[in-house]
Amino acid sequence: MGRIRQIFRLYAASAKLDWLLLSRDVRTGLIYIFSDWISAVSSVLGIALLAVRFEGIGQLNADEILWMLGFFTLADGFTTMMLGSCNWLWISRVVGRGQVDHMLIQPVPLWMQILTGGFLPFTGSSCFVTGVALTAVATARLSIAVTPGWLLLLALYTLCRMAVATGCSYLAGTAAFYRPAACEELSTVVLDAMNAAGKYPLAALPVWMQALFLTALPVGLLAYLPSLLMLGKLDAPAAYVWPVAMAAALLSASGMLFRKGLKHYARHGCPRYKSMGFRN
Amino acid sequence: MQGMVVRDTRAWDSVIELQDVSKYFRRLKRGGLFHREYEQIHALSHVDLTVEKGEFVAYAGPNGAGKSTTFKLLCGMLAPNEGAARLFGTDPIKNRIPVMRRTGVLFGNRSELWWDQPVRASFDWKRVVWDIPRADYDARMARLTAEFRLDGFMDAFARELSLGQRMRANLALALLHGPELVLLDEPTLGLDVLAKRELIQSLKRVNREDGVTLLVTSHDMDDLRDMAQRLVLLHEGRVRYDGSFDGLLAHADKGDFEAIIARMYEAWQPEEA
Numbered sequence: 001m002g003r004i005r006q007i008f009r010l011y012a013a014s015a016k017l018d019w020l021l022l023s024r025d026v027r028t029g030l031i032y033i034f035s036d037w038i039s040a041v042s043s044v045l046g047i048a049l050l051a052v053r054f055e056g057i058g059q060l061n062a063d064e065i066l067w068m069l070g071f072f073t074l075a076d077g078f079t080t081m082m083l084g085s086c087n088w089l090w091i092s093r094v095v096g097r098g099q100v101d102h103m104l105i106q107p108v109p110l111w112m113q114i115l116t117g118g119f120l121p122f123t124g125s126s127c128f129v130t131g132v133a134l135t136a137v138a139t140a141r142l143s144i145a146v147t148p149g150w151l152l153l154l155a156l157y158t159l160c161r162m163a164v165a166t167g168c169s170y171l172a173g174t175a176a177f178y179r180p181a182a183c184e185e186l187s188t189v190v191l192d193a194m195n196a197a198g199k200y201p202l203a204a205l206p207v208w209m210q211a212l213f214l215t216a217l218p219v220g221l222l223a224y225l226p227s228l229l230m231l232g233k234l235d236a237p238a239a240y241v242w243p244v245a246m247a248a249a250l251l252s253a254s255g256m257l258f259r260k261g262l263k264h265y266a267r268h269g270c271p272r273y274k275s276m277g278f279r280n
Numbered sequence: 281m282q283g284m285v286v287r288d289t290r291a292w293d294s295v296i297e298l299q300d301v302s303k304y305f306r307r308l309k310r311g312g313l314f315h316r317e318y319e320q321i322h323a324l325s326h327v328d329l330t331v332e333k334g335e336f337v338a339y340a341g342p343n344g345a346g347k348s349t350t351f352k353l354l355c356g357m358l359a360p361n362e363g364a365a366r367l368f369g370t371d372p373i374k375n376r377i378p379v380m381r382r383t384g385v386l387f388g389n390r391s392e393l394w395w396d397q398p399v400r401a402s403f404d405w406k407r408v409v410w411d412i413p414r415a416d417y418d419a420r421m422a423r424l425t426a427e428f429r430l431d432g433f434m435d436a437f438a439r440e441l442s443l444g445q446r447m448r449a450n451l452a453l454a455l456l457h458g459p460e461l462v463l464l465d466e467p468t469l470g471l472d473v474l475a476k477r478e479l480i481q482s483l484k485r486v487n488r489e490d491g492v493t494l495l496v497t498s499h500d501m502d503d504l505r506d507m508a509q510r511l512v513l514l515h516e517g518r519v520r521y522d523g524s525f526d527g528l529l530a531h532a533d534k535g536d537f538e539a540i541i542a543r544m545y546e547a548w549q550p551e552e553a
Contacts, residue, residue, distance in 0.1 A: 006411070013408040017394065020401055101387065104357050106409055107380040266359040266373065268305065269352075 003112075010108070010116035014085060022122045029123060036126030040077065044069040044134070044199055058203020064231055065201060067138035071154075071230070072199045072223035074131025075161035081124045082162060088118035089166060090191065091258075092173035096184030100265060110262075111255075142231070150230070153240075157226035160247040164221045167250025168194060170258055177261030177269075198222030214242070221246055294369065295461050295493045296331035296354060301363035303349050303517075323349040325517040326363070333460070336487045336494045338504035341514035342545055347497040348388070350514075351463050354495075355385055367461065381410070384454035388466035388497070391446060392453055393438035399449050400434045403456060410457040417456070424452040427482050444475035451479070455486060462486075464496045468503045476500075480507045501541050515545060 022029040051057050051065035060068065083089040087099075091114075094100060103113055139146060173187035197219040202210045213220040221243050228234045229243075303324040310317040324346045331337050341347055352358040353365045356372030356379065365372060372379045386392070393402045407417045425431050428448040433441055441449065447467060454462055467483075468476045484507055486492050498504050504511065505525045513521035513528075521528055521544075529540065 009408050009411075013405050017397060017401060017405060020397055101352070101355075101357055101390075102392070104376065105355060105380055105383075105385045105392075107377045108409060109377065266357065267361075269358060 006108075007112060007116055010112065011119050014116055014119035015121050018085065018120045018122045018124070032123065033126045037130050040073050040127040040130035041134075044073055047199060057201045059233060060201055060203060060227075060231075063138055063141045064227070064233075067135060067142060067231060068201060068223050068227035069199060070131055070134030070136075070138045071157075071227050072131070073127060074135050075158045075223065075226075076165075076195060077125065077128030077131045078158050079162040079165050081120055081128045083114070083118035083166060084120045084124040085118040088114050089169060090173070090185075090187040091170050092176040092183050092185065092187040095173065095176035095261070095265075096180040098180070100262070100269075144231075153230060157230065157243055160243040161222055161226065163247035163251050164218055164243070165191060165194060167247065167254040168218070170254035171250065174254070174257045174261040177264050194219050194222060198224075200224075215246075218246055218250070293333045294330050295333050295335075295367065296329065296495065297364075297366040297369070298327050298329040298350070298353070299364045299366075301327045301329075301353065301360045301365055303346070303353060303358060304361050322517045324353075324360075327514075327517070327519055329512060329519065329522070331493060331495060333493055334487070334491045335510060336484070336508045337496070338508035338511045339495055339497045339514065340499075340501060340504055340511060340541075341497075342499075344516075345514040346517040347514060348465060349517075351385070351387065351465055351495075351497070354463060355380075355383070381457065382460045384457070384459035384462040386450055386454045386462075386464050386467060388469060391438065391450055393446065393449055395439050396437060398435045399430065399438055399441070402438065402449070402453055403434075406453060406456050412457055416458065420456055420458060424455060427485065428452045429478075443470050444472065444479075447471060447475070447479065448482075451482070455492070458490075459492065461493045461495070464494065466498050467496060468498055468500060476503060483507055501538050513541070513544070520544070 047057075048062075048066055048069055051060075051062045056062050057065055079089065087093040094103075103110055106113060144150070169187040169191050172190040173183070175186055176183040197213075199222070202213055202220050202224045205213070210220065214225055225234075225239070226243055229240055301324055302322070305321040305323055306318045307321050308316060309319045327346075327350070329350075339347055339350065349358065353360055354367055354372060356367075356376045359373055367379045368382055370379060393399060394405065403421065406412070407414075412420075425434070428451060430449060430452055433445050433449070436445075438446065438449070451464075451467065454464075464483075468479060471479065480503060483494060483496070487494050494508075496504065496508060509524070511521065511523065511525050511528060512519060
């Protein structure tokens with residue numbers, strides 16, 4: 001109970017800092033939020049227009065593609081809203097810039113700092129709000145019966161998407177413990193690549209490529225597979241578990257590697273002598 | 281008798297204990313496509329150091345002497361290659377959270393203030409993260425605000441502060457949770473004479489009135505002499521002197537303190553070559 005209370009207190013502290021940031025210059029903050037809305041819509045508009053022009057892609061019609069893009073934006077926005085501050089999502093920046101020291105002097109477990117320190121409910125929620133709106137429109141156009149169970153599944157797959165993206169970012173980002181300056185932007189590269197590929201439906205690809213993108217390079221877990229499952233396009237009950245299993249596996253693997261990286265840092269973590277060391 | 285922990289009185293009162301601590305780093309000497317040569321840097325070599333509760337210790341040495349490495353070892357950021365580092369009688373890596381609850385840290389050229397937030401926000405944030413009870417927080421804030429004269433800039437953004445104001449705010453922040461030990465890496469760096477004097481007086485008061493143990497590094501020997509009771513001189517990773525300032529002066533030739541220290545550094549140089 002103490003842990004849960006502590007987590008909520010830390011979320012509240014992060015939310016307060018975000019509110020202070022927004023409220024100190026509301027006009028600039030609103031322009032920033034408005035720009036984010038435009039950016040979020042623009043990033044999926046191309047695929048949506050292609051789907052309309054060709055009356056769908058693969059086994060998904062135009063409205064289903066819109067739903068998938070809505071889910072992608074919603075889940076991406078949720079990830080940014082929960083972990084967007086202080087580069088927690090782009091962990092290689094934190095490590096590569098030698099900022100792990102700031103984490104280590106706080107009397108809070110590292111996992112809790114990562115979980116709560118990036119919360120941006122005000123300045124970082126624009127993409128999430130856009131995603132909710134797009135998903136709502138597509139849901140209405142598809143006349144999907146919205147039940148509590150369906151909403152729970154949507155929430156579960158949103159969390160899985162966050163875990164998959166975070167897991168991949170941390171898997172790559174821990175390389176910054178070993179080559180700090182060289183790998184400082186590795187998490188950014190990985191997440192950008194995943195986000196660029198993750199919004200495309202995989203249906204048009206050969207089966208072996210679909211398998212690849214649902215396992216080793218899990219971009220299909222960001223939106224495609226969850227959308228097929230949510231829209232009832234896959235008649236394989238086992239597939240419902242796959243995003244959850246992959247999310248758990250990626251989080252476990254990244255947690256293990258991060259701990260290994262921290263041990264390496266404790267043994268060799270000197271900015272001055274590290275090959276490809278920390279930048280000043 | 282297995283599992284029974286026996287502690288002597290000295291260990292009971294020791295806040296910091298370094299026992300035969302060595303820390304090495306590997307530096308790339310020559311890189312190549314197929315062959316790389318490394319050399320070993322001895323950041324700390326067989327360092328023994330005990331700091332008792334309530335002491336105010338100056339930890340001095342030239343650049344690269346191993347001062348920051350010692351601080352990182354004490355905070356559990358680095359692990360020693362040999363020997364053992366203990367804070368409050370415990371391993372700071374294995375028991376990071378309880379150790380950090382009792383320790384305040386300020387690294388040189390670094391700030392724990394939220395850069396794009398009012399100074400007050402950093403204090404409020406720390407209250408939550410360190411889980412400081414509201415009554416304690418209010419009492420300490422009142423005391424620290426008066427001690428470090430924070431009231432003039434509590435609502436200014438951290439990035440707008442002068443160097444002196446930033447250092448005062450950082451020090452107050454490091455003391456906010458009522459630490460028993462404070463590690464300060466070059467707190468007077470870049471401060472003007474007046475700001476330095478004020479800061480030193482504040483640190484002395486914190487040590488004297490609250491019984492806080494302080495370990496402070498600086499390149500300015502006069503500053504260290506002003507504030508600390510004990511001097512530990514480090515050179516190339518080894519403790520070369522551990523005692524009082526007066527004791528050092530008594531054993532050295534005549535001259536001002538800075539000059540004596542400089543001559544000592546020079547004298548130690550050939551020995552290492």
